[in-house]
Amino acid sequence: MNRIFATILGVTLICLMPAISSAAALVAKVDVSSQTMTVIHNGQVAYQWPVSTARKGKYTPRGSWSAKWLSKNHKSSLYNNAPMPHSIFFNGNYAIHGTNQISRLGRPASAGCVRLHPDHAARLFELTRSVGKSNMQVVIQN
Template identity: 70%
Template sequence: MLRSFIAVLVLVFGLPVTVSAASLVAKVDVSSQTMTVIRYGEVIYSWPVSTARKGKVTPRGTYSPKSLSRYHKSSLYNNAPMPYSIFFRGNYAVHGTNQVSRLGRPASAGCVRLHTANAAKLFSLVKEHGFKNTRIVVQN
């Protein structure tokens, strides 16, 4: 049964097998500028995001969260607000933004931006599931 479930995740969502063990997966599709949130194999949310604009990079790969910061301000970009930050690789994070009109198209310096209400939901889910049971997958 578990193998069938893993096979479905790999085929339908293109997730690597290492991701399938996570109870929470936030899958970012850069080409469509969307995030799909999957809990216990079931899609529970699909949201528009903004990833890196031209000349910048959002790193691709599969990550576990490294830290959470509810009221983070960027030390690299003039104290720009980054509410509900979920850091997954160095200075890269999934976080809320006040630039909601830009969601659905590349606009960030590399982070994955979400509507702040959605970032708060994801932040809460990551706290609930824990870093070890959460994967952030960024792919084309």
């Protein structure tokens, strides 16, 4: 009986290993409907921050991505050199980044990116650097 149990347990663990190993060390989970980001670091909720996603007529993509590249002092090539401090690009030209329009956080205001308070963007940027881009996941949902 113990041998059967051990075999079943072993097979179960082998089947679950891909799911366990693919869990990101850092997850930035954006809820568009509440305009919030929940940051999960090593499986624990570390922060919950207000964000701004796409305003009317614009679109923030939904889905899940790993961080693709980082740019500490980025300027938008699409929107008149607008400052995008501590940018974490996750899908083409879409990024999580700081904003100087702090009063608009908590409601849709961007052209599609996820805007954060500059202090929060700097913190997320440094966490992403520390865990590595491939270990950082961006999840955007309604």
